[in-house]
Amino acid sequence: xxxxxxxxxxxxxxxxxxxxxxxxxxxxxxxxxxxxxxxxxxxxxxxxxxxxxxxxxxxxxxxxxxxxxxxxxxxxxxxxxxxxxxxxxxxxxxxxxxxxxxxxxxxxxxxxxxxxxxxxxxxxxxxxxxxxxxxxx
Numbered sequence: 001x002x003x004x005x006x007x008x009x010x011x012x013x014x015x016x017x018x019x020x021x022x023x024x025x026x027x028x029x030x031x032x033x034x035x036x037x038x039x040x041x042x043x044x045x046x047x048x049x050x051x052x053x054x055x056x057x058x059x060x061x062x063x064x065x066x067x068x069x070x071x072x073x074x075x076x077x078x079x080x081x082x083x084x085x086x087x088x089x090x091x092x093x094x095x096x097x098x099x100x101x102x103x104x105x106x107x108x109x110x111x112x113x114x115x116x117x118x119x120x121x122x123x124x125x126x127x128x129x130x131x132x133x134x135x136x137x
Contacts, residue, residue, distance in 0.1 A: 015032075015034075016032035016033055016034040017029045017030065017031065017032060017033070018031070018033060018041050018059065018061060018066075019094065020043040020057055020059050021094070027043070027057045027058075027059045027067050027068060027069045028059075028067055029041075029059050029061045029066040029067055030061075030066050030067070031061045031062070031066065033061070033107075038110075039061055039062055040060075040061070040062050040063060040127075040128040041059075041060070041061055042059075042060040042119065042124045042127070042128070043057060043058070043059055043060075044057070044058040044060070044118050044119050044124070045057055045118060046058065046118045047118065056068055056069050057069045060121070060124045062128070063121075063124060063125040063128045063129075065121060089114065091105075091109055091112060092104060092105035092109055093105070111131060113127065113133070115133065122134075
């Protein structure tokens with residue numbers, strides 16, 4: 001996964017919008033985060049429900065669902081370190097395979113949470129308000 005703030009090229013969203021890539025199409029937010037304020041950003045990967053389906057990425061900015069890749073292209077996440085196809089999780093950097101240009105997030109990133117389950121919208125908002133994961137029943 002990568003988070004970047006530049007862009008501006010056709011099809012990648014406007015300058016200042018959060019972009020999330022997860023082995024497939026970019027998920028681009030609509031909020032311009034270049035306002036000098038802190039923003040809560042959450043990217044949620046939802047596993048595919050069937051073998052022939054693709055997963056999806058949901059992008060939340062300040063607790064609001066801004067975009068998703070549901071039904072668009074093929075989204076996959078391979079982080080099993082024993083696999084030769086494993087990919088690192090990266091923050092603040094856009095990596096496009098086959099391209100030399102790299103884009104980096106211009107700003108600060110704080111309080112990163114990586115969890116082993118897809119969070120619901122309510123769980124994302126709880127994390128934003130309380131800076132901690134909600135209690136599981």
